[in-house]
Amino acid sequence: MTGTGSEAWHEDEPHRADVAARLNWLRAGILGANDGIVSVAAIVVGVAGATAGTGAVLTAGVAALVGGAVSMALGEYVSVSSQRDSQRALIAKERAELAEQPEEELAELTALYEQKGLTADTARRVAEELTGQDVLAAHLSAELNIDENEIVSPWHAAFASAVSFAIGAVLPLVGILLPPAAWRVPVTFVVVLVALAVTGALGARIGGGSKRRAGLRVVIGGALALAFTFLVGRLLGASGVA
Template structure:
């Protein structure tokens, strides 16, 4: 008898690295482009603009890496503490933990007899795994890893930041602001659409929300650069 295999592709397993990657690239584009636009609007020359942008790239990449590492490490520490507490409770009060697992399955729609049976069978096979998954809501599928998140954030930040720097280096000095702004908006739209597509969301919505906030950031820094540039002049 032939069997048809049912293959499914889900997006949830990408959450750990996708969030760090999209956040890193978006930050690299927006922060560096805004810095370049602000410095250019103040009337600075190309060398000053490029130095400021390069400094922003290095500082931003390191900051992103450190921030992601600390953030994900804190999350991991909290999860490990919960798992340790659950391990202790399973050893000290197994019957209460079994009742707790039964009640969880009751709230999910099973009748009392079946909920108890499921709880007993899962406890026999892997009591801690059942409680970690169904009571604590911790799943290996969506767990992010600190070093992975840090490296992905730093790399994608640098990748995003390179775009406005290249455009600033290649554009005529008088047109750096406009060229960097337009290029960055296009890149943000592509990034937002790509991130939404990989995550299984709407491409247009993802592109619009990223582009809007990028445009707002560059407009704000352009105003600041213009005001302080005029004041300094």
């Protein structure tokens, strides 16, 4: 550590209040891209196993991209809307409690800081100082770990989810449509597995886990998904069903 007071942070450590939220959004984006890669790749490889027709593969791939992106956006919107409503209800409840029983709330805040290891006198002093600055923010942070200014947006979540899915889905579409028919499936396998290895490693880096283990995990899962769908497509194509 260098410096004193507010300058005493480690330069390589994040201390912003919204770091956790930003990491969660980034992690969600990577997971959305993974979903787009695997789900669309599995569909186009399955169709390619049944027919060599470019039109059928393109139709299935675009339909999977659009349908998947819309589905991801809707799911994220509903989920985050529920989270936002819950946060707003908790904030309203806390604001009402502070207005109706301020002394009890101050005692509660003091007790929370005592539980964190502060002495009774220090905890009381900290609680009083924070109350004097912004009483609602102090209680939301200590009691509920909520920041009133960082309420989640369902629209942002829906947009981010749809975009990340679509970006991931483009990769297998390019891999299956650009090469000659005989090379479509092998090229798509390579493109998808490389992309999954990268996203798996990025996810592990964000979470602080093993990049090799995470990358290997998603690569194996993606390879199995592609192999099974290709086999199903080939069997259906050979049987004359498709």
